[in-house]
Amino acid sequence: MKGFVLLILAVLMSIVLYPLGVVYSLITLRFSFKQLGSYWFIMAVSVDQLGNVVMSTMFNDIMITKYGHKFGDEDQTVSMVLGVNKAMGTLTRFGKLIADILNKIDPDHVEKAIEKNGNN
Numbered sequence: 001m002k003g004f005v006l007l008i009l010a011v012l013m014s015i016v017l018y019p020l021g022v023v024y025s026l027i028t029l030r031f032s033f034k035q036l037g038s039y040w041f042i043m044a045v046s047v048d049q050l051g052n053v054v055m056s057t058m059f060n061d062i063m064i065t066k067y068g069h070k071f072g073d074e075d076q077t078v079s080m081v082l083g084v085n086k087a088m089g090t091l092t093r094f095g096k097l098i099a100d101i102l103n104k105i106d107p108d109h110v111e112k113a114i115e116k117n118g119n120n
Contacts (some may be wrong), residue, residue, distance in 0.1 A: 005113065025039060045077060048077040048078055048079065049076065050074075050101050052072065052076055052081060053072055053073075053074050056072030057072075059078070059081075062092060062095070063085070063092055063094055063095030063096055064081075064085050064092060065091075067092070068085045068088060068090030069081055069085050069090070075117075077113055077117065079110050079113035080103060080114055080116070082099045082102070082110045082113070083099070083111050083112075083114040084114055085109035085112045094116070
């Protein structure tokens with residue numbers, strides 16, 4: 001129960017504070033494209049890691065086979081887990097489809113995600 005209360009508190013604080021943080025960062029970074037590009041990328045990775053945890057049960061059921069590398073590690077992205085499972089040959093048809101879509105948008109995306117994470 002304590003974890004659920006902390007989750008609700010974190011979500012409510014995020015709703016209120018995240019927009020303020022983004023505006024503050026835009027002003028502080030003075031719209032520097034290089035710094036903002038890095039800022040947006042880091043936020044995207046963080047959201048991806050959150051998605052890996054939030055969606056882990058469903059993704060484990062629909063995107064990987066029984067012996068695949070599991071979703072749910074807060075330090076891994078969805079793309080990284082897809083890449084590991086692609087290399088292991090443990091993606092389901094749906095998992096292969098998602099990996100292929102990501103790789104179509106960004107060539108070798110799921111493979112590069114393994115390298116960026118440092119886990120093989």
